[in-house]
Amino acid sequence: MIAVGDPGASRPHNPHVQRLRVPNLNEIDMAALRANRLARLRAAMQQHDIPISLFFNPANIRYATGTDVMGVWTATTLARYCLLATGREPVLFEYKTSIHVSQKLVRDVRPAISWQYGGTLGAARARRWAESVKSAMAELGCAGAPLAVDKLDGFGFQALVDQGIRVTDPSPATVDAREIKTPEEVQLMILNGAIADVMFAEFEAAIRPGVREYELLAVLSDTLLRQHGEFIFTRLVASGTNTNPWMSEAHDKLVQPGDLVGIDTDANGYEGYVLDVSRTFLCGDEGTEGQKEAYRIAYDCVNGMRELMKPGMTFEDFSRAAPKLPSGYVNGRYSTMVHQAGLEDEGPGIPYPQDLRDDSPAARVIQENMVFCLECYAGKDGAPYGVKLEDQVLVTKDGAVALNAYPFEKKLL
Numbered sequence: 059m060i061a062v063g064d065p066g067a068s069r070p071h072n073p074h075v076q077r078l079r080v081p082n083l084n085e086i087d088m089a090a091l092r093a094n095r096l097a098r099l100r101a102a103m104q105q106h107d108i109p110i111s112l113f114f115n116p117a118n119i120r121y122a123t124g125t126d127v128m129g130v131w132t133a134t135t136l137a138r139y140c141l142l143a144t145g146r147e148p149v150l151f152e153y154k155t156s157i158h159v160s161q162k163l164v165r166d167v168r169p170a171i172s173w174q175y176g177g178t179l180g181a182a183r184a185r186r187w188a189e190s191v192k193s194a195m196a197e198l199g200c201a202g203a204p205l206a207v208d209k210l211d212g213f214g215f216q217a218l219v220d221q222g223i224r225v226t227d228p229s230p231a232t233v234d235a236r237e238i239k240t241p242e243e244v245q246l247m248i249l250n251g252a253i254a255d256v257m258f259a260e261f262e263a264a265i266r267p268g269v270r271e272y273e274l275l276a277v278l279s280d281t282l283l284r285q286h287g288e289f290i291f292t293r294l295v296a297s298g299t300n301t302n303p304w305m306s307e308a309h310d311k312l313v314q315p316g317d318l319v320g321i322d323t324d325a326n327g328y329e330g331y332v333l334d335v336s337r338t339f340l341c342g343d344e345g346t347e348g349q350k351e352a353y354r355i356a357y358d359c360v361n362g363m364r365e366l367m368k369p370g371m372t373f374e375d376f377s378r379a380a381p382k383l384p385s386g387y388v389n390g391r392y393s394t395m396v397h398q399a400g401l402e403d404e405g406p407g408i409p410y411p412q413d414l415r416d417d418s419p420a421a422r423v424i425q426e427n428m429v430f431c432l433e434c435y436a437g438k439d440g441a442p443y444g445v446k447l448e449d450q451v452l453v454t455k456d457g458a459v460a461l462n463a464y465p466f467e468k469k470l471l
Contacts, residue, residue, distance in 0.1 A: 062358040062381045063351060072465035073361055078452070080252045081245045091242035092124035092163065095235075096148070102235035103144050103228070110143040110200040111228040112191065114209040117401035118232055120330055123148050125160040129330065130289055136211065138170050141191070143198040173213055180213045188217035208232065237398055237405040239427045243331070244452065247429050250327035251450060251461030253285040254335045257323055258464040265341050267315050271295045271308040278321065287327040294322035297341070302437040302444035303390050317341045318349060320446040332399040334431045335462045336448035345470045349443055352436040353470035355387060356447040359434035363395065364451055367424060367432070367458035373408045374420035383436065390437035390444065399429050399450060428453045429461070
């Protein structure tokens, strides 16, 4: 591992030799995908003594049933939900006009009851909904059991309480189930890593003086959809002075000669699996020494984390051993070093050592077939630019292997 930011070190601009075979779509056993995910979820619920769960989160519904209906809209509404009791088949309460869609995969599909946007009528409608949930719980042999609910509003929560239902949380089970990827999920993550590379190629080709940030975002989205992806969940395209601090989203700024142009894909790709990777490009032929310094720091941190990551390490061990940001770059650090990915950005992340707290997941262990996003933002205090880099990796018995293979910016190394 080279010293972070060392200007004399040799850095290959393409350090990822792709040795993961990208599968053809017809090689992925979708029936096994659904069965294996459901088995993991049931086992995790039993382990955490959760007899029955109620899922509104689209990612949890998809993990349990294989179905997705209007994923962006249903992420912010309570339009569809799923009851899963251990040892029983899932019961999916579907948006009424989409029942025929989910019946292709789920045996028991019933019309959902909705109370949102009803104003003063919402409470009464939620009571009717809670009564139906209580009835279904009894039908599934879970009368009187606590109900683990992942997402709800005030009317819904109060309606369950009024029915005498004790509400708990399913996340101990959903996190444990989803963080270890099944063989079919691994194939989908590899496939989506390849889609990310296509997105980067089209994005980089579109960078020129005078292009606007939102036009570059459009290139990214168009490429994702043409590769059979689903949607982008942030708008993190930034150029020039918008790159420091990080997290400015795309607007009408013109890219100018000499600008750094940063991108975080933040997308749900094929079959909903996340492709979350970042690159920063230079609009021009030669970067400044300051731009190169920031780029080398981000590069060294991301690649150093990949080289360090091994199964069996605790999150705290990894956090303390990972490359450190130099003085002047610490204040602008990203919110986390590492986070997990699957059907969404999921699982506990690994914070920087100075951000470790008593409630940090320090003792959690890196395991085979976890998928992590290793990211670093290098923006020096007061500088008019910064660099965001991120790789998505699969943990194997031998260490972390990048799922994306797109090279780094040679002009800045």
